[in-house]
Amino acid sequence: MIREACEEYSREVEKLAHKMLELIALSLGLAANSLNVYFKDHQTTFMRLNHYPPCPSPTLALGVGRHKDGGALTVLAQDEVGGLEVRKKSDGEWIRVKPTPGAFIINVGDIVQVWSNDKYESVEHRVMVNSEKERFSIAFFLNPAHYTVVKPLDELIDENNAPKFKSYNWGKFMTHRKDSAFTKQNVENIQTHHFRMQE
Numbered sequence: 001m002i003r004e005a006c007e008e009y010s011r012e013v014e015k016l017a018h019k020m021l022e023l024i025a026l027s028l029g030l031a032a033n034s035l036n037v038y039f040k041d042h043q044t045t046f047m048r049l050n051h052y053p054p055c056p057s058p059t060l061a062l063g064v065g066r067h068k069d070g071g072a073l074t075v076l077a078q079d080e081v082g083g084l085e086v087r088k089k090s091d092g093e094w095i096r097v098k099p100t101p102g103a104f105i106i107n108v109g110d111i112v113q114v115w116s117n118d119k120y121e122s123v124e125h126r127v128m129v130n131s132e133k134e135r136f137s138i139a140f141f142l143n144p145a146h147y148t149v150v151k152p153l154d155e156l157i158d159e160n161n162a163p164k165f166k167s168y169n170w171g172k173f174m175t176h177r178k179d180s181a182f183t184k185q186n187v188e189n190i191q192t193h194h195f196r197m198q199e
């Protein structure tokens with residue numbers, strides 16, 4: 001039963017994610033369907049069901065350590081408990097994302113940042129646990145094919161807009177990431193900014 005529910009949910013959320021991707025393409029002055037091609041076959045999209053048990057000392061325990069989502073887009077459903085925090089770029093302060101019933105949180109991932117050559121920016125986030133209540137969330141990660149070479153889109157590059165990132169292989173990036181992500185440490189594993197061109 002759970003399997004069918006998950007499959008139906010992910011099918012519908014995938015449609016939503018592709019709609020979002022089309023809107024992003026249009027906003028960059030590209031044809032609506034120009035990004036969908038990267039997800040045609042061998043895509044590495046996946047969904048994660050998260051359960052965060054309560055913890056008496058929430059300040060000592062992190063639910064999910066600070067990170068940016070490395071893929072294209074994340075569609076997140078969270079319950080009413082809350083705990084997701086995003087990091088403000090200006091002063092590094094962590095801001096709680098207030099749960100809105102019935103609403104998804106859409107995160108732009110690193111790939112959209114690189115494709116758009118910094119027009120879009122992925123946000124750093126983490127999850128704090130709650131002292132009394134357990135929390136559930138569902139994260140759907142829209143990710144391209146394993147063999148995708150990620151780089152600023154050619155259409156957005158000209159003599160006034162130099163590429164801000166070197167190209168990298170998504171499959172390799174993802175494998176490397178999985179080895180060390182979410183270990184709740186402050187050390188950094190592989191990050192897209194490692195591919196940033198020197199200014």
Ligand SMILES: O=C(O)CCC(=O)C(=O)O
Nearest residue numbers: 050064078084127137139
């Ligand atoms: O549970 C959440 O609210 C977010 C989880 C998350 O950031 C992730 O799985 O990448």
Ligand SMILES: [Fe+2]
Nearest residue numbers: 067068069125
């Ligand atoms: Fe995340």
